[in-house]
Amino acid sequence: MRFATLTGPDGTTAAVRIADTWHRLPAADLSELLGTTTLARAAAHPGEPVTDGSPTLPLPHPGKVVCCGLNYGDHIRETGRARPAHPTLFAKYADTLTGPESDLVLPGGLQVDWEAELAVVVGAVLRRADRPTARAAIAGYTVANDISVRDWQYRTTQWFQGKAWDRSTPTGPVVVTPDELDPSAGLAVVCRVNGEEVQRGNTRTLVFDPAELLSYISAFTVLRPGDLVLTGTPGGVGVARAPQRFLADGDVVETGITGVGTLRNTVRFTR
Protein backbone atom coordinates (compact mmCIF):
# COMPACT_ATOMS: atom_id res chain seq x y z
CA MET A 1 0.00 0.00 0.00
CA ARG A 2 0.97 3.61 -0.53
CA PHE A 3 0.55 6.40 1.99
CA ALA A 4 1.19 10.13 1.77
CA THR A 5 0.72 13.42 3.48
CA LEU A 6 -1.29 15.51 1.04
CA THR A 7 -1.42 19.28 0.95
CA GLY A 8 -4.42 21.07 -0.46
CA PRO A 9 -6.64 24.12 0.01
CA ASP A 10 -7.75 22.91 3.46
CA GLY A 11 -4.28 22.18 4.80
CA THR A 12 -2.66 18.78 5.05
CA THR A 13 -4.04 15.31 5.63
CA ALA A 14 -2.68 11.81 5.89
CA ALA A 15 -3.98 9.63 3.06
CA VAL A 16 -3.95 6.12 1.67
CA ARG A 17 -4.04 5.22 -2.01
CA ILE A 18 -6.90 2.92 -3.03
CA ALA A 19 -7.52 2.11 -6.67
CA ASP A 20 -5.70 5.19 -7.97
CA THR A 21 -7.45 7.54 -5.57
CA TRP A 22 -6.18 9.09 -2.37
CA HIS A 23 -8.46 8.60 0.63
CA ARG A 24 -8.33 10.72 3.75
CA LEU A 25 -7.02 9.25 7.03
CA PRO A 26 -7.77 10.81 10.43
CA ALA A 27 -4.50 12.73 10.99
CA ALA A 28 -2.91 15.90 9.63
CA ASP A 29 0.14 13.98 8.41
CA LEU A 30 1.82 10.58 8.59
CA SER A 31 3.87 11.59 11.66
CA GLU A 32 0.67 12.26 13.57
CA LEU A 33 -0.95 9.10 12.19
CA LEU A 34 1.94 6.85 13.23
CA GLY A 35 1.83 8.41 16.68
CA THR A 36 -1.59 6.86 17.26
CA THR A 37 -1.94 3.79 15.04
CA THR A 38 -0.26 1.64 12.41
CA LEU A 39 -0.55 2.23 8.69
CA ALA A 40 -2.36 -1.10 8.25
CA ARG A 41 -4.95 -0.32 10.91
CA ALA A 42 -5.49 3.18 9.54
CA ALA A 43 -5.90 1.84 5.99
CA ALA A 44 -8.68 -0.46 7.13
CA HIS A 45 -10.90 2.59 7.62
CA PRO A 46 -10.26 4.95 4.71
CA GLY A 47 -12.19 8.19 4.66
CA GLU A 48 -13.52 10.21 1.76
CA PRO A 49 -11.54 10.58 -1.47
CA VAL A 50 -9.17 13.54 -1.69
CA THR A 51 -9.17 14.97 -5.17
CA ASP A 52 -7.42 18.30 -4.64
CA GLY A 53 -4.30 17.31 -2.69
CA SER A 54 -0.74 16.59 -3.72
CA PRO A 55 2.00 14.80 -1.77
CA THR A 56 4.09 16.96 0.54
CA LEU A 57 6.72 16.07 3.17
CA PRO A 58 5.28 12.74 4.38
CA LEU A 59 6.74 12.74 7.91
CA PRO A 60 7.17 16.32 9.09
CA HIS A 61 7.79 15.55 12.78
CA PRO A 62 10.14 12.60 13.26
CA GLY A 63 11.78 12.51 16.66
CA LYS A 64 14.91 11.10 15.04
CA VAL A 65 16.40 11.08 11.57
CA VAL A 66 19.39 8.76 11.70
CA CYS A 67 21.54 8.47 8.60
CA CYS A 68 24.04 5.86 7.48
CA GLY A 69 27.02 6.87 5.40
CA LEU A 70 29.25 4.61 3.31
CA ASN A 71 26.72 1.85 2.81
CA TYR A 72 27.15 1.02 -0.91
CA GLY A 73 30.29 -0.70 -2.15
CA ASP A 74 30.81 1.69 -5.06
CA HIS A 75 30.35 4.82 -2.92
CA ILE A 76 32.76 3.42 -0.32
CA ARG A 77 35.32 2.88 -3.08
CA GLU A 78 34.91 6.42 -4.46
CA THR A 79 35.61 7.89 -1.02
CA GLY A 80 38.74 5.72 -0.79
CA ARG A 81 37.65 3.87 2.34
CA ALA A 82 37.60 0.20 3.32
CA ARG A 83 34.36 -1.78 3.55
CA PRO A 84 33.12 -1.06 7.05
CA ALA A 85 32.57 -3.47 9.93
CA HIS A 86 29.99 -1.14 11.47
CA PRO A 87 27.55 1.36 9.99
CA THR A 88 28.77 4.95 9.98
CA LEU A 89 25.92 6.91 11.57
CA PHE A 90 25.10 10.57 11.92
CA ALA A 91 22.02 12.53 12.88
CA LYS A 92 19.67 15.04 11.36
CA TYR A 93 16.68 16.75 12.94
CA ALA A 94 13.12 17.17 11.70
CA ASP A 95 14.02 20.71 10.62
CA THR A 96 16.45 19.24 8.08
CA LEU A 97 13.63 17.69 6.03
CA THR A 98 11.69 19.23 3.18
CA GLY A 99 9.05 18.13 0.72
CA PRO A 100 9.25 16.12 -2.49
CA GLU A 101 8.87 19.18 -4.75
CA SER A 102 10.24 21.87 -2.45
CA ASP A 103 12.98 24.25 -3.46
CA LEU A 104 16.33 23.70 -1.79
CA VAL A 105 17.01 27.21 -0.50
CA LEU A 106 20.63 27.61 0.58
CA PRO A 107 23.15 30.44 0.70
CA GLY A 108 25.05 30.87 -2.55
CA GLY A 109 28.69 29.85 -2.62
CA LEU A 110 28.29 26.59 -0.71
CA GLN A 111 29.48 23.26 -2.15
CA VAL A 112 26.06 21.61 -2.37
CA ASP A 113 26.06 17.95 -3.41
CA TRP A 114 23.49 15.20 -4.02
CA GLU A 115 23.05 11.85 -2.25
CA ALA A 116 20.07 9.78 -3.43
CA GLU A 117 18.94 7.39 -0.70
CA LEU A 118 16.33 4.87 0.33
CA ALA A 119 14.73 5.98 3.61
CA VAL A 120 13.10 3.61 6.06
CA VAL A 121 10.05 4.67 8.06
CA VAL A 122 9.95 3.15 11.53
CA GLY A 123 6.54 1.73 12.45
CA ALA A 124 6.95 0.49 16.02
CA VAL A 125 8.95 1.22 19.14
CA LEU A 126 12.35 -0.48 18.83
CA ARG A 127 14.91 -0.82 21.60
CA ARG A 128 17.63 -3.48 21.57
CA ALA A 129 15.75 -5.21 18.76
CA ASP A 130 17.10 -8.20 16.90
CA ARG A 131 16.93 -8.20 13.12
CA PRO A 132 13.61 -10.05 12.73
CA THR A 133 11.98 -7.68 15.22
CA ALA A 134 13.47 -4.71 13.41
CA ARG A 135 12.31 -6.05 10.06
CA ALA A 136 8.76 -6.45 11.36
CA ALA A 137 8.85 -2.85 12.61
CA ILE A 138 9.45 -1.30 9.18
CA ALA A 139 6.34 0.71 8.32
CA GLY A 140 7.51 1.49 4.84
CA TYR A 141 10.00 3.08 2.52
CA THR A 142 10.32 6.48 0.95
CA VAL A 143 12.86 8.40 -1.15
CA ALA A 144 15.34 10.89 0.32
CA ASN A 145 18.17 13.01 -0.94
CA ASP A 146 20.75 13.61 1.77
CA ILE A 147 21.80 16.92 0.21
CA SER A 148 25.21 17.70 1.70
CA VAL A 149 27.08 20.96 2.09
CA ARG A 150 30.54 19.53 1.47
CA ASP A 151 32.66 22.50 2.52
CA TRP A 152 30.94 22.55 5.92
CA GLN A 153 30.85 18.74 6.15
CA TYR A 154 34.64 18.58 5.88
CA ARG A 155 35.47 21.63 8.02
CA THR A 156 35.92 19.19 10.92
CA THR A 157 35.94 15.42 11.38
CA GLN A 158 32.23 15.39 12.16
CA TRP A 159 29.86 15.61 9.20
CA PHE A 160 26.84 16.98 11.10
CA GLN A 161 27.31 20.66 10.17
CA GLY A 162 27.26 19.76 6.46
CA LYS A 163 24.30 17.43 6.83
CA ALA A 164 21.80 19.35 8.94
CA TRP A 165 20.99 22.51 6.99
CA ASP A 166 17.34 23.36 7.53
CA ARG A 167 14.97 22.11 4.81
CA SER A 168 17.79 20.63 2.75
CA THR A 169 16.82 16.93 2.75
CA PRO A 170 13.81 16.27 0.50
CA THR A 171 11.79 13.14 1.26
CA GLY A 172 8.69 11.54 -0.22
CA PRO A 173 6.61 11.61 -2.28
CA VAL A 174 4.92 8.56 -0.74
CA VAL A 175 5.55 5.81 1.80
CA VAL A 176 5.27 2.31 0.35
CA THR A 177 4.73 -0.63 2.69
CA PRO A 178 7.16 -3.57 2.78
CA ASP A 179 4.62 -6.02 1.36
CA GLU A 180 4.89 -4.07 -1.92
CA LEU A 181 8.58 -3.26 -1.88
CA ASP A 182 11.63 -5.38 -1.05
CA PRO A 183 14.97 -3.52 -1.05
CA SER A 184 16.88 -6.82 -0.81
CA ALA A 185 15.34 -7.89 -4.14
CA GLY A 186 16.92 -4.82 -5.72
CA LEU A 187 15.53 -1.35 -6.21
CA ALA A 188 17.25 1.14 -8.48
CA VAL A 189 18.26 4.35 -6.68
CA VAL A 190 18.77 7.09 -9.23
CA CYS A 191 19.73 10.76 -9.11
CA ARG A 192 19.52 13.12 -12.07
CA VAL A 193 20.66 16.73 -12.27
CA ASN A 194 18.97 18.76 -15.00
CA GLY A 195 18.00 15.49 -16.62
CA GLU A 196 21.51 14.00 -16.60
CA GLU A 197 21.88 10.80 -14.61
CA VAL A 198 24.57 11.27 -11.95
CA GLN A 199 23.88 8.30 -9.66
CA ARG A 200 22.48 4.84 -10.26
CA GLY A 201 22.77 2.27 -7.50
CA ASN A 202 20.83 -0.74 -6.39
CA THR A 203 19.59 -1.47 -2.87
CA ARG A 204 20.62 -5.11 -3.39
CA THR A 205 24.21 -3.96 -2.81
CA LEU A 206 23.62 -2.26 0.54
CA VAL A 207 26.29 -3.30 3.05
CA PHE A 208 23.86 -2.94 5.98
CA ASP A 209 20.25 -3.58 5.02
CA PRO A 210 17.28 -1.71 6.55
CA ALA A 211 16.56 -4.30 9.27
CA GLU A 212 20.23 -4.46 10.23
CA LEU A 213 20.43 -0.67 10.51
CA LEU A 214 17.33 -0.42 12.68
CA SER A 215 18.54 -3.23 14.91
CA TYR A 216 22.00 -1.65 15.24
CA ILE A 217 20.66 1.82 16.07
CA SER A 218 18.20 0.39 18.57
CA ALA A 219 21.14 -0.99 20.57
CA PHE A 220 21.86 2.52 21.81
CA THR A 221 18.72 4.57 21.28
CA VAL A 222 15.01 3.94 21.01
CA LEU A 223 13.37 4.31 17.61
CA ARG A 224 9.73 5.30 17.53
CA PRO A 225 6.94 5.21 14.95
CA GLY A 226 7.56 7.92 12.39
CA ASP A 227 11.33 8.06 12.87
CA LEU A 228 13.39 7.91 9.69
CA VAL A 229 16.54 6.00 8.89
CA LEU A 230 18.40 6.99 5.72
CA THR A 231 20.35 4.06 4.34
CA GLY A 232 23.22 5.79 2.53
CA THR A 233 23.95 6.74 -1.05
CA PRO A 234 25.47 4.85 -4.00
CA GLY A 235 28.42 6.10 -6.04
CA GLY A 236 28.38 9.19 -8.21
CA VAL A 237 28.34 12.07 -5.74
CA GLY A 238 29.74 15.35 -7.01
CA VAL A 239 32.51 15.74 -4.45
CA ALA A 240 34.11 12.45 -5.55
CA ARG A 241 34.21 13.38 -9.27
CA ALA A 242 37.27 14.64 -11.07
CA PRO A 243 36.80 17.52 -11.43
CA GLN A 244 34.44 17.94 -8.48
CA ARG A 245 30.94 19.04 -9.37
CA PHE A 246 28.47 20.86 -7.15
CA LEU A 247 24.94 22.08 -7.61
CA ALA A 248 24.30 25.53 -9.07
CA ASP A 249 21.45 27.94 -8.63
CA GLY A 250 18.46 26.72 -10.61
CA ASP A 251 19.67 23.13 -10.93
CA VAL A 252 16.85 20.59 -10.83
CA VAL A 253 17.63 17.49 -8.77
CA GLU A 254 15.48 14.42 -9.39
CA THR A 255 15.79 11.50 -6.99
CA GLY A 256 13.97 8.29 -7.73
CA ILE A 257 13.59 4.78 -6.40
CA THR A 258 11.86 2.00 -8.31
CA GLY A 259 8.40 1.38 -6.95
CA VAL A 260 8.31 4.46 -4.73
CA GLY A 261 8.50 7.56 -6.88
CA THR A 262 10.59 10.60 -7.63
CA LEU A 263 11.52 13.78 -5.79
CA ARG A 264 11.98 16.87 -7.92
CA ASN A 265 13.70 19.79 -6.19
CA THR A 266 15.18 22.99 -7.54
CA VAL A 267 18.25 24.60 -5.98
CA ARG A 268 17.70 28.24 -5.05
CA PHE A 269 20.72 30.14 -3.83
CA THR A 270 20.13 33.18 -1.66
CA ARG A 271 22.15 36.45 -1.46
Added chain:
Amino acid sequence: MRFATLTGPDGTTAAVRIADTWHRLPAADLSELLGTTTLARAAAHPGEPVTDGSPTLPLPHPGKVVCCGLNYGDHIRETGRARPAHPTLFAKYADTLTGPESDLVLPGGLQVDWEAELAVVVGAVLRRADRPTARAAIAGYTVANDISVRDWQYRTTQWFQGKAWDRSTPTGPVVVTPDELDPSAGLAVVCRVNGEEVQRGNTRTLVFDPAELLSYISAFTVLRPGDLVLTGTPGGVGVARAPQRFLADGDVVETGITGVGTLRNTVRFTR
Protein backbone atom coordinates in the same frame (compact mmCIF):
# COMPACT_ATOMS: atom_id res chain seq x y z
CA MET B 1 18.19 33.78 38.94
CA ARG B 2 17.98 30.03 39.20
CA PHE B 3 15.36 27.82 37.59
CA ALA B 4 14.72 24.11 37.82
CA THR B 5 12.32 21.35 36.99
CA LEU B 6 11.34 19.83 40.31
CA THR B 7 10.00 16.37 40.86
CA GLY B 8 7.83 15.56 43.84
CA PRO B 9 4.83 13.53 44.94
CA ASP B 10 2.54 15.40 42.52
CA GLY B 11 4.75 15.02 39.45
CA THR B 12 7.04 17.66 38.03
CA THR B 13 6.84 21.43 37.91
CA ALA B 14 8.95 24.26 36.60
CA ALA B 15 10.18 26.45 39.44
CA VAL B 16 12.15 29.58 40.23
CA ARG B 17 14.37 30.08 43.29
CA ILE B 18 13.47 33.10 45.42
CA ALA B 19 15.21 33.72 48.75
CA ASP B 20 16.26 30.07 49.18
CA THR B 21 12.81 28.71 48.35
CA TRP B 22 11.57 27.16 45.11
CA HIS B 23 8.37 28.70 43.77
CA ARG B 24 6.06 27.01 41.31
CA LEU B 25 5.86 28.25 37.70
CA PRO B 26 2.94 27.40 35.39
CA ALA B 27 4.50 24.54 33.40
CA ALA B 28 5.39 20.91 34.00
CA ASP B 29 9.05 21.54 33.22
CA LEU B 30 11.41 24.16 31.81
CA SER B 31 11.01 22.81 28.26
CA GLU B 32 7.29 23.50 28.42
CA LEU B 33 7.85 26.87 30.12
CA LEU B 34 10.29 28.07 27.47
CA GLY B 35 7.82 27.00 24.81
CA THR B 36 5.41 29.68 25.97
CA THR B 37 7.36 32.44 27.70
CA THR B 38 10.80 33.62 28.79
CA LEU B 39 12.37 32.77 32.13
CA ALA B 40 12.34 36.47 33.13
CA ARG B 41 8.64 36.88 32.35
CA ALA B 42 7.76 33.66 34.16
CA ALA B 43 9.79 34.68 37.21
CA ALA B 44 7.82 37.90 37.52
CA HIS B 45 4.79 35.86 38.59
CA PRO B 46 6.04 33.13 40.92
CA GLY B 47 3.46 30.76 42.35
CA GLU B 48 3.29 29.03 45.69
CA PRO B 49 6.43 27.69 47.38
CA VAL B 50 7.36 24.08 46.60
CA THR B 51 8.74 22.40 49.69
CA ASP B 52 8.69 18.75 48.65
CA GLY B 53 10.39 18.81 45.25
CA SER B 54 13.94 18.16 44.15
CA PRO B 55 15.64 19.08 40.86
CA THR B 56 15.28 16.60 38.02
CA LEU B 57 16.20 16.80 34.33
CA PRO B 58 15.60 20.52 33.72
CA LEU B 59 14.85 20.38 29.99
CA PRO B 60 13.33 17.00 29.13
CA HIS B 61 12.10 17.89 25.62
CA PRO B 62 14.67 19.90 23.67
CA GLY B 63 14.16 19.77 19.92
CA LYS B 64 17.93 19.86 19.49
CA VAL B 65 20.94 19.02 21.60
CA VAL B 66 23.97 20.18 19.65
CA CYS B 67 27.40 19.40 21.08
CA CYS B 68 30.81 20.86 20.43
CA GLY B 69 33.89 18.68 20.69
CA LEU B 70 37.50 19.83 21.03
CA ASN B 71 36.76 23.22 22.52
CA TYR B 72 39.34 23.48 25.32
CA GLY B 73 43.04 23.89 24.51
CA ASP B 74 44.18 21.18 26.93
CA HIS B 75 41.62 18.62 25.69
CA ILE B 76 42.56 19.38 22.09
CA ARG B 77 46.21 18.73 23.00
CA GLU B 78 45.41 15.43 24.73
CA THR B 79 43.62 14.17 21.63
CA GLY B 80 46.66 15.13 19.54
CA ARG B 81 44.77 17.55 17.31
CA ALA B 82 45.47 21.10 16.13
CA ARG B 83 43.52 24.08 17.45
CA PRO B 84 40.44 24.17 15.23
CA ALA B 85 39.32 26.93 12.87
CA HIS B 86 35.69 25.78 13.19
CA PRO B 87 33.74 24.13 15.98
CA THR B 88 33.45 20.35 15.72
CA LEU B 89 29.73 19.67 16.10
CA PHE B 90 27.66 16.57 16.61
CA ALA B 91 24.09 15.89 17.65
CA LYS B 92 22.24 14.17 20.44
CA TYR B 93 18.49 13.75 20.88
CA ALA B 94 16.24 14.47 23.85
CA ASP B 95 16.31 10.74 24.65
CA THR B 96 20.04 11.02 25.34
CA LEU B 97 19.48 13.22 28.41
CA THR B 98 18.98 12.14 31.99
CA GLY B 99 18.63 13.82 35.35
CA PRO B 100 21.19 15.31 37.73
CA GLU B 101 21.04 12.35 40.15
CA SER B 102 19.96 9.60 37.76
CA ASP B 103 21.81 6.34 37.40
CA LEU B 104 23.70 5.88 34.16
CA VAL B 105 22.33 2.50 33.08
CA LEU B 106 24.40 1.00 30.28
CA PRO B 107 25.33 -2.49 29.12
CA GLY B 108 28.38 -3.87 30.89
CA GLY B 109 31.60 -4.17 28.90
CA LEU B 110 31.38 -0.79 27.17
CA GLN B 111 34.21 1.76 27.41
CA VAL B 112 32.25 4.46 29.24
CA ASP B 113 34.04 7.77 29.74
CA TRP B 114 33.32 11.15 31.35
CA GLU B 115 33.19 14.61 29.74
CA ALA B 116 32.23 17.45 32.10
CA GLU B 117 30.70 20.33 30.17
CA LEU B 118 29.01 23.69 30.44
CA ALA B 119 25.64 23.53 28.66
CA VAL B 120 23.87 26.56 27.20
CA VAL B 121 20.08 26.80 27.26
CA VAL B 122 18.67 28.63 24.25
CA GLY B 123 16.02 31.21 25.14
CA ALA B 124 14.87 32.60 21.79
CA VAL B 125 14.50 31.54 18.18
CA LEU B 126 17.87 31.95 16.47
CA ARG B 127 18.50 31.68 12.73
CA ARG B 128 21.53 33.22 11.04
CA ALA B 129 22.16 35.19 14.23
CA ASP B 130 25.23 37.34 14.76
CA ARG B 131 27.11 37.00 18.03
CA PRO B 132 25.37 39.84 19.93
CA THR B 133 21.97 38.42 18.94
CA ALA B 134 23.08 34.95 19.98
CA ARG B 135 24.43 36.25 23.27
CA ALA B 136 21.13 37.98 24.04
CA ALA B 137 19.28 34.72 23.32
CA ILE B 138 21.05 32.70 26.03
CA ALA B 139 18.41 31.82 28.62
CA GLY B 140 20.93 30.33 31.00
CA TYR B 141 23.54 27.74 31.78
CA THR B 142 23.47 24.30 33.27
CA VAL B 143 25.89 21.42 33.89
CA ALA B 144 26.18 18.41 31.60
CA ASN B 145 28.32 15.33 31.36
CA ASP B 146 28.66 14.16 27.77
CA ILE B 147 29.17 10.55 28.86
CA SER B 148 30.76 8.81 25.88
CA VAL B 149 30.89 5.16 24.89
CA ARG B 150 34.39 5.25 23.42
CA ASP B 151 34.45 1.86 21.71
CA TRP B 152 31.29 2.75 19.79
CA GLN B 153 32.40 6.37 19.25
CA TYR B 154 35.52 5.19 17.43
CA ARG B 155 34.00 2.29 15.50
CA THR B 156 33.64 4.69 12.58
CA THR B 157 34.70 8.26 11.81
CA GLN B 158 31.41 9.63 13.11
CA TRP B 159 31.07 9.93 16.89
CA PHE B 160 27.25 9.89 17.04
CA GLN B 161 26.85 6.20 17.95
CA GLY B 162 29.10 6.68 20.99
CA LYS B 163 27.40 9.90 22.03
CA ALA B 164 23.68 9.17 21.79
CA TRP B 165 23.01 6.29 24.18
CA ASP B 166 19.61 6.80 25.76
CA ARG B 167 19.65 8.51 29.17
CA SER B 168 23.43 8.73 29.25
CA THR B 169 23.96 12.50 29.39
CA PRO B 170 23.05 13.91 32.81
CA THR B 171 22.17 17.60 32.93
CA GLY B 172 21.09 20.01 35.67
CA PRO B 173 20.56 20.44 38.49
CA VAL B 174 19.46 24.03 37.78
CA VAL B 175 19.54 26.63 35.03
CA VAL B 176 21.30 29.86 36.04
CA THR B 177 20.62 33.03 34.06
CA PRO B 178 23.46 34.96 32.39
CA ASP B 179 23.08 37.98 34.68
CA GLU B 180 24.39 35.74 37.49
CA LEU B 181 26.95 33.73 35.57
CA ASP B 182 29.59 34.74 33.04
CA PRO B 183 31.54 31.87 31.45
CA SER B 184 34.02 34.31 29.89
CA ALA B 185 34.97 35.49 33.39
CA GLY B 186 36.00 31.94 34.21
CA LEU B 187 33.99 29.09 35.71
CA ALA B 188 35.68 25.97 36.96
CA VAL B 189 34.41 22.80 35.24
CA VAL B 190 35.23 19.80 37.39
CA CYS B 191 34.65 16.05 37.15
CA ARG B 192 35.28 13.61 40.01
CA VAL B 193 35.01 9.84 39.92
CA ASN B 194 34.46 8.24 43.33
CA GLY B 195 35.71 11.48 44.87
CA GLU B 196 38.92 11.66 42.83
CA GLU B 197 39.23 14.72 40.64
CA VAL B 198 39.74 13.64 37.02
CA GLN B 199 39.00 16.88 35.16
CA ARG B 200 39.42 20.55 36.05
CA GLY B 201 39.04 23.12 33.32
CA ASN B 202 37.97 26.72 33.12
CA THR B 203 35.40 28.18 30.75
CA ARG B 204 37.72 31.17 30.25
CA THR B 205 39.79 28.92 27.98
CA LEU B 206 36.96 27.89 25.64
CA VAL B 207 38.04 28.20 22.01
CA PHE B 208 34.48 28.99 20.88
CA ASP B 209 32.41 30.73 23.55
CA PRO B 210 28.67 30.16 24.02
CA ALA B 211 27.54 33.10 21.86
CA GLU B 212 29.93 32.09 19.08
CA LEU B 213 28.64 28.51 19.13
CA LEU B 214 24.99 29.56 18.99
CA SER B 215 25.70 31.99 16.17
CA TYR B 216 27.67 29.36 14.23
CA ILE B 217 25.01 26.67 14.60
CA SER B 218 22.25 29.10 13.67
CA ALA B 219 23.93 29.60 10.28
CA PHE B 220 22.63 26.20 9.20
CA THR B 221 19.78 25.30 11.55
CA VAL B 222 17.27 27.13 13.67
CA LEU B 223 17.68 26.99 17.44
CA ARG B 224 14.57 27.31 19.54
CA PRO B 225 13.81 28.07 23.18
CA GLY B 226 14.74 25.07 25.30
CA ASP B 227 17.35 23.70 22.90
CA LEU B 228 20.69 22.82 24.45
CA VAL B 229 24.21 23.44 23.24
CA LEU B 230 26.99 21.56 25.01
CA THR B 231 30.25 23.49 24.84
CA GLY B 232 32.84 20.71 25.02
CA THR B 233 35.00 19.20 27.74
CA PRO B 234 38.38 20.14 29.19
CA GLY B 235 41.35 17.75 29.49
CA GLY B 236 41.40 14.66 31.64
CA VAL B 237 39.08 12.25 29.88
CA GLY B 238 39.72 8.56 30.54
CA VAL B 239 40.35 7.53 26.95
CA ALA B 240 43.30 9.94 26.69
CA ARG B 241 45.03 8.65 29.83
CA ALA B 242 47.94 6.23 29.85
CA PRO B 243 46.78 3.67 30.68
CA GLN B 244 43.25 4.39 29.53
CA ARG B 245 40.64 4.48 32.26
CA PHE B 246 36.92 3.83 31.89
CA LEU B 247 34.01 3.85 34.30
CA ALA B 248 33.12 0.71 36.22
CA ASP B 249 29.84 -0.54 37.61
CA GLY B 250 29.01 1.43 40.73
CA ASP B 251 31.34 4.34 39.99
CA VAL B 252 29.99 7.68 41.14
CA VAL B 253 30.55 10.53 38.69
CA GLU B 254 30.26 14.07 40.02
CA THR B 255 30.22 16.92 37.56
CA GLY B 256 30.30 20.48 38.82
CA ILE B 257 30.49 24.02 37.53
CA THR B 258 31.12 27.03 39.79
CA GLY B 259 27.93 28.93 40.41
CA VAL B 260 25.62 26.31 38.92
CA GLY B 261 25.86 23.12 40.96
CA THR B 262 26.84 19.48 40.78
CA LEU B 263 25.49 16.39 39.05
CA ARG B 264 25.93 13.12 40.92
CA ASN B 265 25.35 9.99 38.85
CA THR B 266 26.12 6.36 39.52
CA VAL B 267 27.10 3.96 36.75
CA ARG B 268 24.94 0.84 36.63
CA PHE B 269 25.97 -1.84 34.19
CA THR B 270 23.32 -4.27 33.01
CA ARG B 271 23.67 -7.99 32.11
